[in-house]
Amino acid sequence: MRDFLVRVENKAYPVIVCSSLFSSHEWLKQIQFPSRKGVIITNTTVGPLYAEKVKKLFAEEKFDLSVVVVPDGEEYKELATAAEIYHELLRVECDRTSFLIALGGGVITDITGFVASTYMRGIPYFQFPTSLLAQVDSSIGGKTGVNLSEGKNLVGTFYQPEGVFIGLDFLETLPEREYVEGWSEIAKAAFLRGGDFLALLSPNVHSILARDPVILEELVFRSVHFKKGIVEEDEKEKGIRGILNYGHTLGHALEKTSGYGVLRHGEAISVGMMGAILIAEKMGYVSGDTVEMQKEILEKLGLPVTVPYAVDREQLVQTLLKDKKTVARSIRLVLLKDFGDPIYGVPVEFETVFAILPALIEEGPS
Numbered sequence: 403m404r405d406f407l408v409r410v411e412n413k414a415y416p417v418i419v420c421s422s423l424f425s426s427h428e429w430l431k432q433i434q435f436p437s438r439k440g441v442i443i444t445n446t447t448v449g450p451l452y453a454e455k456v457k458k459l460f461a462e463e464k465f466d467l468s469v470v471v472v473p474d475g476e477e478y479k480e481l482a483t484a485a486e487i488y489h490e491l492l493r494v495e496c497d498r499t500s501f502l503i504a505l506g507g508g509v510i511t512d513i514t515g516f517v518a519s520t521y522m523r524g525i526p527y528f529q530f531p532t533s534l535l536a537q538v539d540s541s542i543g544g545k546t547g548v549n550l551s552e553g554k555n556l557v558g559t560f561y562q563p564e565g566v567f568i569g570l571d572f573l574e575t576l577p578e579r580e581y582v583e584g585w586s587e588i589a590k591a592a593f594l595r596g597g598d599f600l601a602l603l604s605p606n607v608h609s610i611l612a613r614d615p616v617i618l619e620e621l622v623f624r625s626v627h628f629k630k631g632i633v634e635e636d637e638k639e640k641g642i643r644g645i646l647n648y649g650h651t652l653g654h655a656l657e658k659t660s661g662y663g664v665l666r667h668g669e670a671i672s673v674g675m676m677g678a679i680l681i682a683e684k685m686g687y688v689s690g691d692t693v694e695m696q697k698e699i700l701e702k703l704g705l706p707v708t709v710p711y712a713v714d715r716e717q718l719v720q721t722l723l724k725d726k727k728t729v730a731r732s733i734r735l736v737l738l739k740d741f742g743d744p745i746y747g748v749p750v751e752f753e754t755v756f757a758i759l760p761a762l763i764e765e766g767p768s
């Protein structure tokens with residue numbers, strides 16, 4: 403088990419990474435909970451697998467937990483689901499002294515954080531991320547949110563959890579495609595950090611894909627620890643935290659243009675990172691060798707480096723034009739000058755984006 407504290411403006415909270423949260427609950431005794439009453443928020447896939455186990459674990463420490471189950475899927479990360487959860491919380495008499503537990507992937511950790519930050523003007527919550535993507539990314543840093551029909555995460559808050567508990571054995575039941583897409587965020591952290599973190603990826607691909615617990619613990623820990631450093635420096639994303647969006651602007655646009663669910667989030671980020679490095683090459687920041695190295699690592703991990711079907715370019719451009727970071731037909735992107743040397747807020751002309759699109763997506767409408 404490894405742990406550390408994330409120190410943000412007005413609090414510090416523990417992050418625990420361990421092979422199994424259920425094998426010993428010593429860690430649970432160390433955590434300060436606001437009361438003995440809590441509510442697990444989970445979905446129809448993860449709930450049946452783990453909600454009773456978590457409830458039992460907490461019951462052994464004299465906690466009384468209720469469970470609220472919502473449908474599984476990104477399409478349910480919406481205000482209507484949040485409203486359903488508020489009503490359920492009232493029904494189980496969740497009050498301002500109670501706490502929430504997010505038990506699920508990034509959809510559940512995002513919506514639980516959003517509900518926790520707004521229900522009765524804010525109640526405490528804890529993250530139990532169960533997908534790799536949520537373990538290394540969504541559960542850390544306090545970004546919460548729901549989608550609107552116009553785009554992803556358009557409504558949300560910054561609201562830090564009271565603790566994040568990463569049990570690597572949750573990953574045993576994670577489907578292969580969801581497991582592999584989680585590696586895009588670990589690869590992203592490694593590209594941004596460079597050095598010995600990045601050097602661990604290529605030689606360990608077989609162990610990574612075999613879900614070897616030793617390499618998993620090492621790389622998940624390094625990823626969340628990297629994110630902790632950035633979040634502590636810039637909690638509200640006024641500056642340096644922007645580097646965590648490496649590959650995200652293009653990735654989100656591709657995700658949206660393809661129709662949510664066609665390209666999974668992590669897959670879209672992988673293609674988005676390829677777009678960003680091709681742009682960096684075009685603008686003279688990196689060499690072809692750096693582009694090749696990033697491509698090789700992503701491919702070895704089983705991640706896509708191109709969109710495997712046609713995307714409507716006009717729609718893609720319209721989506722990029724609406725991006726929060728677009729100013730007068732130039733988009734602000736995170737680019738690498740080298741691995742471990744990112745720059746953020748770089749203005750990139752739309753023409754440059756157009757120029758690299760043929761290397762990323764097929765011609766013609768989808």
Ligand SMILES: NC(=O)c1ccc[n+]([C@@H]2O[C@H](COP(=O)([O-])OP(=O)(O)OC[C@H]3O[C@@H](n4cnc5c(N)ncnc54)[C@H](O)[C@@H]3O)[C@@H](O)[C@H]2O)c1
Nearest residue numbers: 447507508509510532533535536539540545572575576580
């Ligand atoms: N807040 C942030 O900082 C942040 C960062 C990155 C992504 N996100 C958000 O995270 C979401 C994507 O997260 P995700 O990829 O985890 O998607 P997800 O929550 O939809 O989970 C993927 C699938 O795996 C299932 N699942 C999760 N854990 C499982 C387990 N242990 N066993 C079996 N099935 C399991 C889920 O039920 C779901 O069907 C997006 O909404 C994205 O916007 C948020």
